[in-house]
Amino acid sequence: MNAVTFLIVYAVALSWLAPAVLAGPGAATRHPRLLVTGWLVAIGTALAAWVGAAAILVVGAVHAVVTRSTPTFCVETLGLTDAVHLPGSVATVVVLGLLAATVAVVLHTARRLVAALLRTRHRNRDHADAVQIVGRRVDDRDVVVIGAEKPTAYCVSGGGSRAIVVTSAALRMLDPTGLDAVLAHERAHLRGGHHHVVGAVTALAAALPRLPLMRAAAQAVPALLEMCADDAAARRHGREPLLKSLFLLSTGRPLPEGALAAAGTAVLDRMLRLAQPASVSRWRFREWSLGLAIAATCLAPAVALTLCAY
Template identity: 40%
Template sequence: MIVAFFLLLYSFVVAVLIPPLLIRLTHSGIAPGLGVAAWMAALGSVVLSWMAAATLVLVELVRDHGRPGQSALESCLASLHAVVSGRVGLVLQVTLLLLALMAVVAFATLIWKWSDRLRRMRSLTYGHARMTRMVGHHVAGVDAVVLEASQPAAYCVVGRPSAIVVTTAALGALDRRELDAVLAHERAHLAGRHLQVLAMIRGLASSLPWISLFTTAEAEVARLLEMCADDSAARTHGSHAVLSGLIAMSATSPLPSGAMGASGVAVLDRARRLAAPASPRDRMRARTSLAAASVLISIGPMATGLLAMSGVMLCGSMVM
């Protein structure tokens, strides 16, 4: 049980301390792919810690069922309190047990709410993709569904199949190279499954809006994914085409819910980044820092669990 407690403590520390650090490391967008990986490592470590703690609590309760004389919490703290005051150890055990049970219930509720939100978002995006194919049309040489609209817009939405949508106003505002760059940007979103990644994070953020790790990750990962798509389009069509296309589309109306578009997020930051790329030295420094942060965050739950188990085993041998 003490392992579950320390896993919950670790997740709390990560949720409080990691967001400011990751913002400093990723906000410039020098290495957006590694930036997304770092944020996903932080989110995964917290959720994994919750899952492991809930599983350990359930295993402990099943193992100790039917053995009322057996302590449900064999730990250093319980042993020391039992020696010093006798009854304080029992109070501590009951308190930690109640906290652990609350964590199990909270985690189960989170999974249910998150799954429900994902289902609703999927239904919404699938319906939008289906509707655009019904009301839109195709234009020769344009690998997208074209909608009649007075505002320039280009975006992609997940469906069966997924759809890239561009308006007639966008066709009029973009030249051929800019249009190809914008469409390549949207194809990068679909190929990289960026919409699915963002949907999972948005589901967590909407389910737990009071935890800043999730809400901050939602905003930061969205802008980093746009930068990833910018880089993918720039490798094929050049930074200038992506930048000019981004500027031409910068005055668009809001995108549909669940969609991602070339001009939807952090337009000014992305324009500056495309106009003035980072130096090789800055890119190497950012990649090294982000890779190290991702590894340390990823192994955190395992290291925490092993350390807690080692402490319990050491303390148990000392008491014996």
């Protein structure tokens, strides 16, 4: 198997098999950060494999046309034996068609990805600017209060503008300890750049909707990041205040698209997770297995390409 064939097969297998491994029951309740790492590594490795295969095809096709070695290029690209022979004119047409198709697919996908990222960035920036205009700042410089009858707290970031938005109803409902836990949750989102991660996986799902890996990541990663922010807030303020705040805020109205909210995503799963006692053993067999699988996902293309070179 040559390098191009391996990269394509590997990317296809990863795109279809990784969701079944990463979306397994129970893992997120223990180590959501590890799961987020797994999703991002799978996405990055799959994209690198696709891009690597496309780059090898483009470079090889251009070289074949320039050096007039198109029959050899066709045979090597398809992984066939040198017993297969193509007329020079036919091989040239095949190579040029392959080159044009590869470039067209890459450019079309890149255009859709960039457009989706820009839409998300502009929408979040406009919303962050708007809430700072209509809301009022409190003692915390990153918190904006807006008048609303529904209790809601969320953060939004985009284009250099960022804000934690709390409605007046949420302020009336939450006690000081609960409010501090909610604010710690939102600050964990901003500090960890979770908006960028959610925006990227959402844009990839929009640009590559037929790949199960991208669709599944767009559904799973936001909830996992909420759990990561829950852990950060619970370490500082305890589980009970955060659990109580989630219960109080879970009746809030639907949030603006692109916002990350304390009670906006996978609320029931997160409440059940917070209600469980903290695990004494931080790492178990499943976590070690997942960690090894993540490492193998990264190393497999490099090892295979090294073997293909010999």
